[in-house]
Amino acid sequence: MPDPAVPVTLSPAPADLWSVDERSLELFAKQLDAPPAPRAWYELRREAEHVALVPGFDRLITLGGHAIKELPHQIDVAQRVLRQMGGRAILADEVGLGKTIEASIIYRELAIRGLARRTLILTPASLVGQWQGELEEKFFQHFDTPTDPDDWQRVTRAIVSHDRARSRRHAEEILRHHWDLVIVDEAHKIKSHRGATYQFIEKIERDFLLLLTATPLQNDLRELYNLITLLRPGQLGTWEEFRAAHLVGGDRRQPKDPEALRALTHAVMIRTRRASVVDDLDLPPRRPRHPVVKLTKAEADLYERTTQFLRRLYREGFVQHEDDEDEAEDGSPRRRTGKAMVQLAMIHLRQRLCSSAKALAESLAHLAEGERIKPQHRTIARQLAERARKVKTHAKLNVLTKILKETPDRVVVFSDHRPTIELIEQRVKALGRTPIVYWGALTTAERDKRVRAFHDDERSVLIATRAGSEGRNLQICNVLVNYDLPWNPMVVEQRIGRVHRIGQKREVHIVNLAAAGTIESYILQLLDKKIKLFELVVGELDLILGEFGGAQKFEVRLADEWLAAENDADFERRVETLGLDLERSSAAGHAQEQLNSLIAPDDNATRLERRFDELSIPARLRLGLGTSHLVKAAGWEAKRQRLGVHVTELLEALESIEPIGDVITTQPVPAGTHPQYGALVRLTGLTSSGRA
Template identity: 30%
Template sequence: MTLPEGARVWHAVHGAGRVELSRRMTAIVRFTHGLEEVLLSDLEERPDTPVTAPAADVVARVQAEAILSINNAWGVFSRSRVTLLPHQLWVCRQVITRWPSRWLVADDVGLGKTVEAGLILWPLLSRGLVGRVLVLCPASLVEQWQERMRTMFDIRLTRYTREADTAKSGFWETHRTVVASLQTLRDGKKGYHDRLLQAEPWDLVIVDEAHHLHAHEAGSTLSYRLIERLEEAGRIKGMVFFSGTPHRGDDEAFLALLQLLRPDRFDPGRPLGPQLKYLPEVMIRNNKQHVTDLSGEPLFHPPHVRSVTYTYSPEEARFYRQMTEFITTGKAYASSLGDNTQGRAVMLVLIAMQKLASSSVAAVRRALERRLGGLKAATRTYFEMRPGDDDADAQARFDELLPLEELQWRLMEDEIERLEELVESARSVMEETKIHRILEAIEKDYPEENVLLFSEYKATQSLILTALAEKYGMDSIVFINGDDRAEDVCGETLTMSRQEAAERFNAGQARFLVSTEAGGEGIDLQRRCHTLIHVDLPWNPMRLHQRVGRLNRYGQRHRVEVLNIRNPDTVESIIWEKLDSKIRRITRALASAMDEPEDLLELVLGMTDPSLFTSLFAEAQQGPRARLDEWFDEKTRQFGGEDALTAVREIVGHAAHFDYGQVSDLIPKLDLPDLAPFFKLMLGLNHRQVREEGGGLTFNTPKPWLDEFGILPVYRDLVFDRELPREDSGRLLGVGHRLMEMALKQARSLPGLTASVPELQYPLMVFQISDSLTDAGQAAPTTLVGVSLAEKPTMKLDWEILQWANTLVRPSLLRDEGGQEIPAGLPDEAARGQTFLETMLPQLHLVYTLPRIDHIATLFSGK
C-alpha cells in the first residue's frame, strides 16, 4: 500500500496528519506536533469526502480539538480545586507555549505560586511531555507543596528523605514525581548526589524560593552547585524558578541565577545593563496592583496600616532604663576587647538581649534569669551556629537561646551584680502595658473579628496567648512557632502543629492565631481573617511585608487592616519612625516612575543587606539623642539609593508581566462546567444514557473506554465543580481524568470533515495552527482557530468555538446522520478562510517559528 503526498490520515497514537512522503513500508507524516515516520499499516486514510458526516461526529471532534487547544495553552480545564485567575493562566501560557522552557517567575507574594506551578504541570503531564518532576523548596514548605499539589491538582509528590535514599533502594528510579528540601538534598555525602546524577533526566525541575541558589565571587551555595551539577550532567530538561525577591542587591548573583536557566543569554562576568534586553525571555514579574479577575476588576487593594501608642508603667520605665544602661555598658566593654572572637560573641549576646527587650519584658526576663542561673558554668557557644538571615524563625529562636547559654566570656566585669538588679527589676513588672493596649484595641476596634497576631519571640507569644485565653477562653487561641510548643500559657504547655493551627483558624474554630516568624511564609490565613496586629516590630522591614502577605493574598475579600503597637519613648520606636519615613520617601520616588511602588519597595528591601537594619537598631542607643537624625541619615545613606532604585526599575521594566488590557480577548472565558456538553455528547455517541441527580452525572462506561487501565464499568455523581470537597476529589471531571482523556481520544479519531448545522448563518471553517519547524528541540501545542465566512470574514478563538459548539449539543444533534451533498463552491471557501487567517496571525501572539495552517473541519447551514 502506498499513500499519495498530502493524503489525510489517522494514526492511533499521533492523531490526524498529512502524508509528506510514502515509502515501501513506511510513510513520513506531518502530524500537528511535527514529523513522524510510521508504518503504513498503522495509518487509516481519511480522504476528504463530497458528502457530509453526522453532525454529532464533527461537532464532537471540533469540541475535542478546541478543549485541547485551550488547555494546552492555558491549563484552564485542569482539575484544580481553586478558582483560576487571569494572571495565573497567563503565566501558564508563557511557560508551556514551547517545551522544554526555562523561566523565573518572580510574582509578588500572595499571587498563588503553587497554583501557577500546578497549572504549568497539568497540561504538560496530560500531553505526555513531562513524566519526571523534581520540586526543590525550603524544608518548611515541603509538606505544603505535597498537600497543595495533591488537594488542588491531584498530583502526588513523593517526599525525599535520606533514609529512603540508599545504595540498594533505587529511590530516584522508582519515584518519578518528587519533592525535596534544599537543605536535605544539597549535601552530597554518602553518595546522595552520585545516585541523583546517575538517575534518568528530569523533565521539569521546580525550585521554590530560588534566591537561595546564590552565587558570587566568594563562592556558590551548596544548593546552587547542586543545580549546576545536574545541568552540567544533562539531567534537566525544563526548569521553573519561583522567587518574590530574585535580586538580593548583587548583580552578579542575580545574573548567576539567570545563567542557570539560560546560559546562552546571561553571564555574571559581564555588566547587567546590556543583558536586560533578554529578561523578557526568562523572567515574569506580576504584582498585586495589576492582577484582576476575569472581568478585569482589581483583586487587591493596599492594606490599611495604622499605629497605636502606649506608655510604660513606672516599673516598666525603670526596667527599660536599667536594661538600656546594661546593654550600653556591655557594648562599651565588648568594644574594648577588640574585633576578636570574644568581642564579637559578647556583642552578639547583647544585641540578642536588646531585640528581646524590644519585644517584651517577659521575653528578655527569661533570658536574663537563665543566664544568671548558669553563668558560672562554662559551656560551648552558639556563635558559629548562627542561622542565615533568610530563616527568620530560626534567627528568633537563636536570639532567645544565645543569651541563656553560659558563655565563657562575661558581658562586663560586674555582670552578676548587674544581672541580679535587672532580674529583680523585671520581676517587679507584673503586667505589661503593651499587652493591655492590644486587648483594648481588639475590644474596641475588632470586637467581632478574627485576628492574626505576630511576635518574634516565644516568650512574648506565650504572654499574649495567656492574656487572650484569660479574656476569651482557651478555645479561642491557636499558635504557630518553630517547635510546635508554647510554654507557660495559663500555667500549661501547649502543643500544636502549624497545620492544625492554620486549619482551626481558617475554619473559624479559633478566633486568634498568635504566630512567630514560622508563620511568616508558606501558609495561607486569609480565609476568615483580614486583621493583623504586630505585637512587636521586627528589625527587618521585609518581615513586616511577609507577615502582611499571609492575609493580603488571593482569596482575601476585604481590605487588610494592620495595627502596629509602639512606645514612642523608646529608641527602637524612634528608629522605626525614621525608617518608616525613609521607606515612604522611597515609595514616593518609585511612584514617580512606576505604577506599583509597593511592589517595587519589596524588591528594594530584598536588595538590602539585613545587617543594615540590625546595626541601625543595635547602635542607636549608643549615640546621643541630639545627633540621632544626623546619625540615621548617614547610616541609611545607601538604603534605597539611586543605584538600587534604578536597578529595580530596570529589572521590573524589562520583565514580562500580565496586562489584562492586552490579553483579555485571548483569555478563555470558560471553566470546568464548559466541558459538560462535550462529555455528555460523547456518552450519547456511545449510546449511554446519563442520569443527572443532584448536579452529578451517573452512567455506565462506554465499552471503548474500558480498555484504559483503572477505568470502572459504572460511575456515579461525577461533577464539573471546583468547589467539590477535598475528600470527594475523585468525582471531579476535567482534563487529566482518565474518562475525559478517553472521551477526547475517541472524539479526535472520529472521521468526517464536514457537517450541516441548521443554526449557522454563515459557514464556519475550523483550522489548526502548528509549527512546521521540527528541529528546534521544543514542542509547541497546536492552536485551534475558526473563520466565519460572512461577507466580511471574522476570526473565532478556540474558546469561542467551544462556547458556540456547546450550544449545539441537544438530542436532535444525535439524530443527524449526514449524507447531504456539500453546496457548490464550499470547498473553495476554505482557501479564502485560510488566506484571511494568515493576515490575522499577529493578533494571536503565537510563538511558532514557521506557522502551518491545516483545515480540519467545515460546518455550514443546512437550511
C-alpha cells in the same frame, strides 16, 4: 488491493501557536531522507492518532487541587509556558509575584500527565527549605533534599543547592540520570557562561527547563544572552552576531532597539509587572495606626537598665576566658557552644526587651543561670530579672485594652513571646471576650480547630505567634495588632499578609504598639517612613531590601547598630544612616527593575484565552496543542522522544507517502468544522486486517 491514498491538504495553523526547535526538524529531516520503511511510517501515523487522545494543555487540570488560590497571572504564565513555549522558559516576573508558584503549577501539570517523573530543582542553599516547605504545604508534593551522593540512586524528585549540585561527587551522580524537568531558581546567579554552575547545568540531560529570575539582566546584556542560550541554544545566534545586532557601540547595558529585542525574547521569556497584578488582586487599602504608648516609670527604668547591660555585654564580651584554655586542644567546641548559648540568650533579651516585663524577666533569668557567663554579668542579669518581676502595670496592655473595647469584631494580635501571650490572654478573658491562642507547638489538627473557632466567634481574639503568619488565611478579620514589632520587616509583612489578601473586602487596620523612646519606635520609623511598608503593593518589600542584602541582613545590621551605639543620640544618628542606605537600596532596586522591563516582553497587555473545553480532538490536533515534546506518555516515550516530531508536521508529511504493500496511510474521515480553520478530518489507516 485497497484504494489508493487520498491526498489531504491541511491549512497551516498560526505560527505562534507552537514552535519547532531545530533538533525536531533535524530528526524529522533524517526520517524523510532515510530509505523507505513503510512499517515505520505507519507506526508514526498511528502514534499521531494516539497523541490526539492524550490530554493536552488546553486547560490546566490540577487547579483547585492545591492549598492556595492561584492568581490569574500565575495561571496565564503556566498556560503559556506549557502551550506555546514547550516547557522551556525564563520566568521573569517582577519581585514577589509568585514565580515559585508558577513553576510549581507547571511541574504539577507535567507530572500529572506523566511528563515529570524525574524533577530536579536547583536553588541557593538558603532557599532549599523554603522550596521544600512550599511544595509540601501548598501542592502536597514531597521532594527530597539529598545530602549524600549515594542518595541520587533512589530519589526522583529532589531540591538541592547550586553549590552542592555542582560539587564533584554530587554532579557525577546527577549527570548519570536523564531529568524530565529542571527548575533553576535565582537563575541570575549563574549568569556567566564560564561559571561552574552554568556549565554543569548545560550538561544535564533534560526535557523541560525553567529559569526563575526577576533580574535576567543585572549588569549587561551578555547575562541575558547567556540565560537564553542555556535555555535554547542558537535562539540568539552567536554572541558576536547578537552584539552586532542589538548593542549600541558595544555598550553591553544599552540595547540598540529595545522593541526588536523584546520581540526576540518573547518566545522564551515571560515577565509579569506588579502594576497589572494590583488590579487583579482588587485589595482594599491598608490603614496603619500608631497609637501613643508611653512606658510606666517602672518599665522605662527597666528598659534603660537592660539596654545599658546589653551594650556592656556587647563591648566587653560575655563568656569566661577560662573556656578558651580548657578546650583549646580539641578545637574549643565547648567554649563555642557556651558562647553560642549566651548569644542566643542575648537575642531573646533583645527581642523581648519591648514585648513585656514578664517576657524579659524570663530571658534575664535564663541568662543568669548560664554557666559560661562572667560572674559579674550573671549578678546583673539576676538583679534585672527580679526588677522585671516587680512590674505590675503594662502600658502596651492598657492600650490594647482600649483598642479591644473600641473594636467589637474579630481581632488578630501578634506576639512572638509566650509570657506576653499569657498576659494578653488573661486581659481578653477579663474583657468578656474569647481568647484563642495559636502558636507553633500545636498539632495540625489543633491549629485547624482553633482557626475554625476564630471564624465561628465574631467577638473572638486570635493571639498568634509567628506560626500564625505562615500559611493561614485570616481575611475574615480586618483588624491586626502588632503587640511587639519584629526587627525583621519581612516578618511584619507576612503578618499583614494573613489578613490583607485576596478575599478581603474591608479596609485593613494595622495597629502597631511601639513604645515611645524604645528601639521599637525606631524600627517603626524605618518601616513607615523609609521603607513605607504599610503602603507597599505585593512584592515591593523584596525589591527594596534586595540591594540591601535582604530582610535578615537588615535585622542584623539594626541590632549591631543598636548595641554598638554609645547612647540614644548616637543610635539615632546610626538609624538615619541606615535609613539613607535603605533609600539607596530602594532606588537601585527600582532602577534594576526598569532596566529588565525595558528588554522583557510585555505579557500583561492581553490575557490568554482560557476556554478551550469546547475544542474537539481534531481541533486540538490542528491547533498544534499536542506537540511531541509535551506528550510523551507511558508506553511510547522512547519513540516520540527519538523522533521529536510535531504532530502537524508529521501529518503533512504523510500526504506524500505512497501506499506500500497493504498499508494505506491517509484515509480521510470527516471530523466536523472549526469556525477559524474550516473543515477538519481524521486521518486513518487501513490494513488487510482492518482499521488501525
